[in-house]
Amino acid sequence: MHPDSFDPTGNDPPPEQRPNDGSRRTFIKQASGILGLAVAPPFVSQAERLAAYTSKVEGATEMKLKVNGTLRTLRLEPRVTLLDALRENMGLTGSKKGCDQGQCGACTVLVDGRRVNSCLTLAITTQGKDITTIEGLAKGEELHPMQAAFLKHDGFQCGYCTPGQICSAVACVQEGHTKTDAEIREWMSGNLCRCGAYPNIVAAIKEVAGKGGSKS
Numbered sequence: 001m002h003p004d005s006f007d008p009t010g011n012d013p014p015p016e017q018r019p020n021d022g023s024r025r026t027f028i029k030q031a032s033g034i035l036g037l038a039v040a041p042p043f044v045s046q047a048e049r050l051a052a053y054t055s056k057v058e059g060a061t062e063m064k065l066k067v068n069g070t071l072r073t074l075r076l077e078p079r080v081t082l083l084d085a086l087r088e089n090m091g092l093t094g095s096k097k098g099c100d101q102g103q104c105g106a107c108t109v110l111v112d113g114r115r116v117n118s119c120l121t122l123a124i125t126t127q128g129k130d131i132t133t134i135e136g137l138a139k140g141e142e143l144h145p146m147q148a149a150f151l152k153h154d155g156f157q158c159g160y161c162t163p164g165q166i167c168s169a170v171a172c173v174q175e176g177h178t179k180t181d182a183e184i185r186e187w188m189s190g191n192l193c194r195c196g197a198y199p200n201i202v203a204a205i206k207e208v209a210g211k212g213g214s215k216s
């Protein structure tokens with residue numbers, strides 16, 4: 001066997017498949033062509049299975065979403081994210097689209113009390129669950145304690161990240177992740193603030209959690 005060739009089967013390739021220039025590259029090219037043919041059928045059948053699945057769910061479908069205590073019926077394609085459903089279809093523009101990739105937390109809402117990045121959540125998967133957005137936290141004119149604390153402690157500057165920060169902060173307190181400043185920072189680390197209002201956000205969360213004097 002040519003010292004530069006590679007034979008995964010341990011057998012020499014037939015003469016017509018041997019590299020005519022003696023180079024390793026030529027043989028690998030030929031070998032991958034053969035390998036490609038060998039693995040093609042499973043990939044084709046997988047594609048067919050996916051196509052069959054897609055054909056069942058494509059097009060707009062009716063879904064019922066309970067948002068801020070109100071059941072809303074919408075006709076949306078199954079690919080629509082919860083964030084887009086809230087902003088584009090329900091007019092709830094409090095939840096912000098920052099990165100649209102699950103990295104900034106600006107779109108954070110509560111689903112059954114747990115924070116989720118609504119830009120990464122398909123609306124159709126939240127049927128039957130309680131969705132709470134920033135618009136649902138206040139009771140009429142009375143602000144949620146976390147909203148009031150953000151105001152009191154100047155927990156925002158431009159305000160773009162603030163709805164997501166507040167929703168996340170509400171869950172952070174409910175989860176009990178507020179024993180120290182470091183713990184608050186860790187459990188709020190999925191919410192980015194380009195203005196750097198972090199110290200004031202931590203102060204607001206500590207106040208609501210009743211941990212006003214805790215230090216990390």
Ligand code: FES
Binds near residue numbers: 097105108
């Ligand atoms: S918009 Fe969802 S995480 Fe950034």
Ligand code: FES
Binds near residue numbers: 157158159160194
């Ligand atoms: S207040 Fe501006 S991004 Fe946080």
